[in-house]
Amino acid sequence: MKRVAIAVAAVLLLGAGVAAAATVAPPKGPVSISLPGDAGMAFKPGPGVGAAQASCLTCHSSAYVSTQPVLSRAQWTAEVVKMRTAYGAPITDAQVPPIVDYLTAQYGKP
Amino acid sequence: MRKIGRRRFLAGSVAALGASALPARALADSVQLPFANGERPLLAFPQKRPLLVLSPRPPQLETPFAVFDQGVYTPNDAFFVRWHLSNIPQHVDASAHRIAVTGEVNTPLSLSLADLAALPQVEITAVNQCSGNGRGLSAPRVAGGQWDNGAMGNALWTGVRLRDVLDRAGLKATAKQVQFDGLEGPVLPTTPDFRKSLDVDKARGDDILIAYAMNGVPLPLLNGFPVRLIVPGWYSTYWVKMLSAITVLDHVDDNFWMKTAYRIPDTPDNSVMPGATGFPTVPINRMRVRSFATNVVDGAKIDVKLQELRGIAFDGGSGIKRVEVSLDGGTTWRDAALGPDVGKYSFRRWSASLQTRAGQTYTIAVRATANDGATQPATQGWNPSGYLRNVVEMYKVAVG
Incomplete structure (x- = not known):
């Protein structure tokens, strides 16, 4: 806190919000963490869940779907198309309808 | 998984910051945000305290709002996290980094x-x-x-x-x-x-x-x-x-x-x-001016003995000139006192005296004005990505 107080005083003196600082050395050496993967989250069961798992979970958790507002079929279709065209998801034309059916049934409105 | 409402959870946290003891429910492992599909697990990721998990992969972690009542700086272990892509190194050597x-x-x-x-x-x-x-x-x-x-x-x-x-x-x-x-x-x-x-x-x-x-x-x-x-x-x-x-x-x-x-x-x-x-x-570019109350929660009860309203304000770098508060949903306003200025890009803390009557309800509103003259709108404009939110925040509270 003392160092912060010194920095604050320097900021007030210079009046610019930027200050030459007390020295803080850049970090050295490694840091390792272990991320929890999907932390136990999974798609709801239902017809087409396998297609959704295969196409969606490669890149992101099921929370990307389950935390969305209750989307319409047209909105879920737009999301699936966006995943294919903007984010390069390898979803074929034939795979789109079963995925959209699943998302609309489990996470959407008709 | 135990579930509790966000309002109750945050109300408990805020009360703990003031007078009463921390209720056991503040240790719950799920929070309900105030919109549909807003349930969020509270999990501690590496180097982090329990945060609201929007997504575990890639990690997107939200700071519990009560943290912002605790000081002008946000602790590193409470700081929000947002990655776009899931291929994130979990081992990084600072000495080898280029x-x-x-x-x-x-x-x-x-x-x-x-x-x-x-x-x-x-x-x-x-x-x-x-x-x-x-x-x-x-x-x-x-x-x-x-x-x-x-x-x-x-x-x-x-x-x-x-x-x-x-x-x-x-x-x-x-x-x-x-x-x-x-x-x-x-x-x-x-x-x-x-x-x-x-x-x-x-x-x-x-x-x-x-x-x-x-x-x-x-x-x-x-x-x-x-x-x-x-x-x-x-x-x-x-x-x-x-x-x-x-x-x-x-x-x-x-x-x-x-x-x-x-x-x-x-x-x-x-x-x-x-x-x-x-x-x-x-x-997208510069941030809009915003302000929040940090010791009251929308929809919660407050204690009649609560005599201070406080919070934070910030903008895109001109600094905060003024913060006003209202107890009647924005019909009448009065000035809050600004806390120490720790830089034009920083949160600026503010406080205002509060007098309420038991049994009454109030709609508290907070509005900041920046040094560049910009202020917060009473209604939020819409854009397809939900960016730039800076509407005047409202907190409906009942005095218990």
Whole structure:
């Protein structure tokens, strides 16, 4: 806190919000963490869940779907198309309808 | 999983900050945010305290709002987390890390952190806020990361000026934009890598840093260890984490994350009618002025003995001139007292005396005005991505 107080005083003196600082050395050496993967989250069961798992979970958790507002079929279709065209998801034309059916049934409105 | 309402959870936390003992329910492991599909587990990720999990992969973690009542600086272990792509290094050696500086430069560089230490060191306090902070409150709602208002934080950043690094490399006359890339990568080679760019003049500004410390210590890995870009006053999409490459371009960046994503309508207030299409857009940039109360919660009860209302305000870098509070939903206003000024890019704390009567209900409102004259709107404009939220916040409270 003392160092912060010194920095604050320097900021007030210079009046610019930027200050030459007390020295803080850049970090050295490694840091390792272990991320929890999907932390136990999974798609709801239902017809087409396998297609959704295969196409969606490669890149992101099921929370990307389950935390969305209750989307319409047209909105879920737009999301699936966006995943294919903007984010390069390898979803074929034939795979789109079963995925959209699943998302609309489990996470959407008709 | 035990479930409790957000209002009760936060009300418990706030009460604990004031007088009463921390209720057991504050240890619950799930929070309900105030919109549909707003249930969020509370989990402690590495180097983090329990935060609201919007997504575990890639990690998107929201700060519990009560944290903002506890001081002007947001603790590193409570600071929000947002990654775009799931291929994130979980082992990073600061001693081996390099930042490549290439493109329209006279002398390409490969800089170690020890090389950065040879440049003048600079500190700056600045708010880092997600472009989509508060997206879950958008009306009508929009698809995207469904944050409440906890995708923001304020920290003291230490590092070197980007300009000093660019000057060492020497910009060619053809330099137009500067592009930033970090170690985060896509799972599939067909997914666009996350890269962001700034105009050369912006990149050479006094306040743009390559930071290697956050609140005086190394950054948590999930906030970008060992170095991240700091763009004070601008939304955090530009604050590239685990910065590993700086490429000077001779053109305006046309990669997906600049040309297609993170765009706002190029209209007078950057809003459009819901459902509108075909309007021009520009890359999102400077943050809008915002303010929040931090010791009351919408929908909660307050104690008649609570005699102080307090909170935070910030803007895109002109600094906060004034904060006003209302107890009648914005019909009448009075000035709050501003706390110490720790920099124009920082949270500014504020407080106001409070007198209430038991049994009454009040709609508390908070409104900030920045030094550049900008203030907060009474109604929120809409845009398709739910960006730029800065409506006057309202807190309906009953006095118990």
